[in-house]
Amino acid sequence: MRKIYPAPFSKKRRGIKKNKNKKRRGVYLDYAATTPVDPRVIKVMIPYFKEKFGNTVSLHSFGREAKEALEKSREVAADLIKAKPKEIIFTSSATESNNLAIKGAALANQKKGRHIIISPIEHLCVLESAQWLAKQGFKITKLAVDKYGLINLNELKKAISQETILVSIISASNEIGTLQPLQEIGQICRQKGVYFHTDAAQSFGKIPIDVNQMKIDLLTGCSHKIYGPKGAACLFVRDGIKIEPILSGGEHEFGLRAGTINVPAIVGFAEAIKLCQKEMAVEIKRLTKLRDKLISGVLKIKGAHLNGHPTKRLPNNANFWFDFIEGESIVIQLDSFGLAASTGSACSSLKLEPSHVLLAVGLKPQEAHGSLRLTLGRWTTEKDIDYLLKVLPKVVEKLRKISPFK
Amino acid sequence: MNQTGYTKEVMKHFQKPHHYGRLKKYNGLGKVGNVICGDVLWLYINVSKNKKGGEIIKNISYETYGCVAAISTSSVITDLAKGKTINEALNIDKDKVAKALGGLPPLKMHCSLLAIDALSEAIYDYLIKHKKPVPEKLKERHRRIERSKKIIEERYKKWTKKGASTKKE
Structure with a gap:
């Protein structure tokens, strides 16, 4: 069933000439940074650039056509995480979704309290959003994580106070792939009456997520990590939860995200979700097998160490550090x-400091400097790993x- | 520049570094950088007399832990300094290093300084060990390098205290 299409980045397509020293080109092991758009996704997007170009708020048939596509996409996204369509807001990026969730929930609920809990291994956009709120007078607590990057549930319980309004914990680490116990975190937050947001940019569409069973109130999903186009993402906002929009403008997306709807990208995102949902069970098995082969192979190198948890990790993520280099x-x-x-996350590869995630899990800076992230995806084969x-x-x-x- | 921001020249040195490894016979060693910051450069020199009786850097090599820029600046400094008299070697500045590499990304300019520092430390080490007069300028440079080493150690005390040196030297 899988691999109907050749990898969009195969050497022929990339036009890379064969070099006698470089026997093989185009083995992409950085799927956590971004993925190529699946050709099946591109196919459904094209009409929305051409004949179906309408603006979703227009009253004429062009507008209605676009609006219909948007609402269908909303249903698809909702179905993936067992949410209701009206609980899905489309945005332009996971960064935007995270900003909207954290700043939006904090600003709308500050009368209840001004305390927010996060983990130290969040993506920069969550850390910086929290930092921004701290400047506005909010109190931010960063929970500790263990050597695998897992938060301590008892510590979370203790950290929640009367003042707490929001807990935001990354679902799967973008660097070390560690999967947090979402259900247990959700349970605690629900009991204590605080909102639970999770940045699922890396796990959305890759592993099963049920927002009701896991008691998640806000969830960020991303398109370009699951073979959809860049420029589309979503935020699940549980029915009844108040958030403040961070962009002022029109009444798009239930008044929570102003700005003309990027219909082609969202239609593509929805198609990408459908494909991931359909192929998820098979893909998890396949990638886990490849990942474990990769991990055990790399660990045979002297002075190679695994970052993150041996099993509680994304099926497509492997992260190591090496002595002396x-x-x-x-x-x-x-x-x-x-x-x-990649060395760590794609976003920080321009910085010189070692990864905040690796330092948080207890690595020394010189160890964190020696890190290597390998992330697999739809077109990764056993040959690539070999x-x-x-x-x-x-x-x-x-x-x-x-x-x-x- | 390619997508990593490195020039062809940088990549050439990185892919095929010149003069790496420890010299079997050396009489000057400069150690600069800090593993915590991600760059360490050890530079070995062997100074001997040429036919005219002047002292030249007859042989030079390095060992480097670090990024592409750190490795390529190490490689290029050995090219620039090999066969030079001590005075000539001391006159190589960081701009010359960067120029020889066709430029460095702004974030990595400090690597060229690291290479220069390693060379002057190696020469300082040679002059001190052989009880030769050290030029005032070189003394000043040595003091600056020592100072910045201390500042960095102070800044990262948290990690050095925990016994940061898992790496056997």
Whole structure:
């Protein structure tokens, strides 16, 4: 059933010439940064750039057509997480959804209290949103995480006070892939009467999520991590929960997100969700097997260590650190062999500081500097893993030869 | 520049670094950088007399822990300094290093300074060990490097205290 289409980034499509030193090109192991758009998704998007270009708020047939597509997409997104369609708001990015959830919920509920709880391994957009609220006088508590990146449920219980209005915990770490116990967190938050937001940018469409069973009140989902286009994301806002819009303007998206609806992107996002939902069970099994092969293969390299939890992790995520060598050098070396990997999250690769996530799980800076994230996806094959396992030990050895530490 | 912001020249040095590893015979060693910051450069020099009796850097090598820029600046500094007299070597500045690499991304400019620092520390080490006069300028540079080492150690005390050196030196 799977692999109906060739990888959109295969060497032929990328137009990369064969180089005698570089035997293979285009092995993409950075699916957590972004994914190619599935050709099946592109196909359903095209009409919405051309004949179905209407604005969802227009009264004529063009507008109605666009509006209908938007509402159908809303149903699809809602169905994935067992929500109601009216609980889904489309936005432009997971960053926007997280901003809207955290700032929006905080501002709308500040009469109840001004305390927010987050984890130290949130994505930067959550950390910075919390930081912004701190400047407005909100109190922010950052829970500790253990060496796997898991929060402590008892500590969460203790941290919730009369003043607490919102708990925001990342569903699956974008760097180390650790899966938090969403259901238990949801249970605690519901009992204590505080809202629970989870940034599910990395897990939405990849693993089963049920917002009712898990008692999630706000949830961020993202399109370009699941083979949909960039420029679309969503926020689930449980019926009855008040949030303040952060963009002022028209009455789009139930008055919570002003701005002309990006219909082609949202239609694409919905199609991507459908495909993920249909293929999820098979894909989880397949990727978990590949991931475990990758992990056990890499750990055979001397001085290689796994970051994150051995089993409580995204099926497509592997993250390591290596003694005596530095991550960027590994990534650029792998790149010259046609292997695309990442040091940590894509967003922080422009910074020099080691990852805040790896420091939070207790790594020393010099250990965090040596990290390598490999994330798998729809077009990853066993051959790709074999190729990586052939190349990586050579790269590590080469860099260690140069390193003063041995 | 390619997508990583590195020039072709930088990539050449990174892919095929020159003069890496420890010299079998050396009489000057400069150690700069800090693992906590992600860059460490050890530079080895072997100074000996040339035919005219002047002292030149006959042999040079390095060992580097760090990013692409750190490795390529290490490699290029050995090219620039090899065969030079001590005075000539001391006159290599960070702009020369960056220029030899066709430029560095702004975020990585400090790597060129690291390379220069390592070279002057190696020369300082040689002069002190051999009880030779140290130029005032070099003394000043040595003091600056020592100062910044202390500042960094102070800043990252939290980690160094915990015994940050899991890496055996």
